Amino acid sequence: MNIKPFFLGLFFLMATAGFGQANTKEVLFTINNKSYYTDEFARVYKKNLDLVKDESQKDLNQYLELFIGYKLKVNKAYKLGLQDNTKYQSELKSYRNQLAKNYFNDTKITQELIEEAYNRLQKEIRASHILILVEENAAPEDTLKAYQKIEDIAKRAQAGEDFANLAAQYSEDPSAKENKGDLGYFTAFRMVYAFENAAYNTAKDKVSKIIRTRFGYHIVKVDDVRPNRGEVTVAHIMILKAKPEDADQNQPEKTINEIYQKIQQGEKFDELAKQFSEDKSSSPKGGILNKFGSGQLSSEAFEEVAFSLAKPNDISKPFQSEFGWHIVKLIEKHPVRTLSEMKMELENKIGKDDRSKKITASLNEKLRKKYTYKRDSKVYAQLSKWITADFYESKWTQPEAANDFKGILLTINTKPIEGKKFLEFVDKQQKAGIKIKPLTALTETLYNKFLDEQLTAFYDENLETEFSDFANVMEEYRDGLLLFDLMEKEIWERAKTDSVGLQNFYNSTKFNHMWKNRVEATILSSTKMESIKQALALLKKNADPQTIKEKLNVDNVVNIMANSGKFEEGNSALPKGTKFEIGISDIFKEGEYYFVVKVDKVIPEGVKTLDECRGKIVNEYQQYLEQRWVDDLKSEFNVKVNQEVFERVKKQLNP
Structure with a gap:
């Protein structure tokens, strides 16, 4: 068990509740003139109310003592400089990044994408395509040339020419000469998103509109639609097909039939797989393969046999694939799971898929409306002059004059952003292979990407200001991490290693054990x-x-x-x-x-001897040390409670 998350979880929960219906906050107490407010005290008390088992901790007077003790320890941690520890800072940053993800997600669009993906997963589509290659950031003239080429092919396909022949003749997909553009069956997340959209939005036996992906321009013909067969887990025995130089080209077939005869005689499938299968990745495991769905293997023949088996332990007759001869045994069928079962998995896949661009685009649009921003036209003009055609060859470097350039290119709300940052951004973007021409269009495109990046960064920097729940969680996590480190240093390790102190404490309390x-x-x-x-x-x-x-x-x-x-x-x-x-x-x-x-x-x-009750004694000794330590902290720090305010808080919490 990892004690740190457990400890932090006990000390505080993620804050979500407010302070009743009251919108005001007052100073409840101070520690060395630092103020602590009624809203935080009430929020923490209310969210922990149902968790504490000790009834005394539900008493507001007692709870105030605990809360002050908590804040005293945090103050001590800061006084000792524990907040400067690099491990602490790294852990806090990691947690903030994780928590912040929730505020960058458009829940409405995410839910729509989840439902769309799940609905598509109910079907498998067999489609063919014709591809004309063109780079994602190709020059306009190259893009136009590729588009005109696919447009001509699309007209011929729409007019009724045989799609397979057109694919074999014109498609620039290297596999088209052999498969005539046939991609087999697939479902959601198996193709790039734009291609998937075309396939799922085109009727059976129809040809799609021209679409663009990062590979180039496509047209898609839907050949068949069927219900998703789910996934299967199978084991197989494989004998590789004969090599051209082998004297007996029929030997693999003879061998697989001999193995099949052994299975018919009652010999164990897994033992035969270990002994004879030439698939070295699966034979040690009795031939078992990872579960798969339609279109995930490179052999459609193998998939069809695997899915044709009805019940676990059913075994196929020997059959041939592109790779050799096989016998397949069904281990388990895995039907498509429910939406609730798949929701988290689908959300993770969406985050790694082109679909996520929809969420990013939505955030960019919201931030452009949310904040005021202004570009300095003179500074932009100067920076534009420094961006040259060397960018297209990834050879561009910032001019020497840029080193001392202090001009403010962009202001978001009141935050100034130097033009130097834009030049650094442009330098990094060379790796993206952007080919937009002319240079003025390239610079404007780069600036808009830079603007969205800066707006996102500004939004991230101000999450604590804009979202009180985020600020509360971060404050509590920040204090909790510090407190964990402090308690480990001041109490827990001491209780474990202070043998003399532990023995003395045992001597004074042994009749309680x-x-x-x-x-x-x-x-x-x-x-x-x-x-x-x-x-x-x-x-x-x-x-x-x-x-x-x-x-x-x-x-x-x-x-x-x-x-x-x-x-x-x-x-x-x-x-x-x-x-x-x-x-x-x-x-x-x-x-x-x-x-x-x-x-x-x-x-x-x-x-009981000390050894017979050591665990309990150590725990009690820790509590004893902590209480003495809190008393010492009250002497070290100046604590002042506003009693009049506290009485009002008590009435609000216990009306």
Whole structure:
């Protein structure tokens, strides 16, 4: 168990609730003139109210003491400079980045994309395409040339020419010569988003409009639509197809048929796979492959056989694929899961997919409306002169004059952003391969990307200001991390390593840690009267528990259970009818069980040794040290409570 998240979770929950209906906040107390307000106190009290088990902590007077103690520790942490620890800063930054993601997500668009993807996952589409290659950031003349070419092909396809022949003749997809543009069956997330849209928005036997992806221009013909078959887990035995130089080209087929005959004779599939399969990645696992869906393997023939098997353990006849000969055994079928089961997975996939551009575009649009921003036209004109055609060859460097350039290019609200930052942005963008021409259009495109980046950064910087719930969570997490480090340093490690202090604390509190009456005993139990009688007879002959079990637990049947050790009065393992006196008891019954107890020693009540109660003593010692430490902190820091304000808070929280 990772103690840090657990500790932080106990100390505070993520803040969501406000302070009742009150919108005002007043100074509740100060620590060295630093103010702490009623709204925070009330919010933390209310959200922890149902979590605390100690009723005293629900008392507002007691809770104020705890809250002040908490803030005193945080102040001490800052005084010791723990906030400057690089590990602390890194962990806090990582947490903030994670939390901030929720504020960059357009929930409406995300939900629409989740539902769209899930609906598409219900179907599998078989489609063919024709591709004319053109780079994503190609020059306008190259883009136009590619578009005119696909446009001509599209007209011929729409007029009824055979799509497969057109693909074989004109498509610049390297595989088109062999497959005539046929991509097989696929479902959502298997193709780039624009291509997927075209496939799912085009009727069966129809040709799509021209679409553009990062690969170039496409037209798509939908050949078939069927329900999604889900996924399957199968095992297979594979014999690779013969090499051209092999003397017997039929040997692989002969071998696979011999293996199939062995299966028919009752030999185990997994053992045969380990021994004979030439798929070295799966043979050690008995031939088992990772689960897959339609279009995920490079062999449609293999997929069709795998999905044709009806029940687990069904085994196919030998068949041939592009790679050789196979026998397939069905392990499990995995139907399409429900939307609620897939929601998190779909959201993660959307975040890594071209679909996420919709969410980014929505955020950019909102931020452009949310903030005021202004570009300095003179500064922009100067910067534009420094951007040259070397950019297209990724050879552009900032001119020497830019080193001392201090001009403010952009102002967002009141925040000035130097033109130097834009030049640094342009430098990094060379790797993106943007080919937009002329240079004026390139510069404007780069500026708009820069603007969106700066607006997003400004939004991120001001999350605490704009969202009180975000600010509350970050404040609590910041303090909680510091407090964890402080407690570890000042209390927990000391309680573990201060052997003298721990011993002294034990000596002063040992009478709070007492054993009740105990016995050293052996307990024999059985559900059968005959077995317990036999056990009793053996016990009276001084047979030890292991010997008794060996004699009575035969033929893989457990007739007797034995439990030996020290048992305290009230221990649930000790039968209620046990007498605290040396000797062997008679047989007695509790519930469905018969018992015999042999008591070897009776130990009267007494004080537990330190080792016998170390865990509890260490915990109590930590609490003792913490309370003394808080008292010391109250002397070290000047705490002033506004009692009049506190009385008003109590009335609001406990009307």
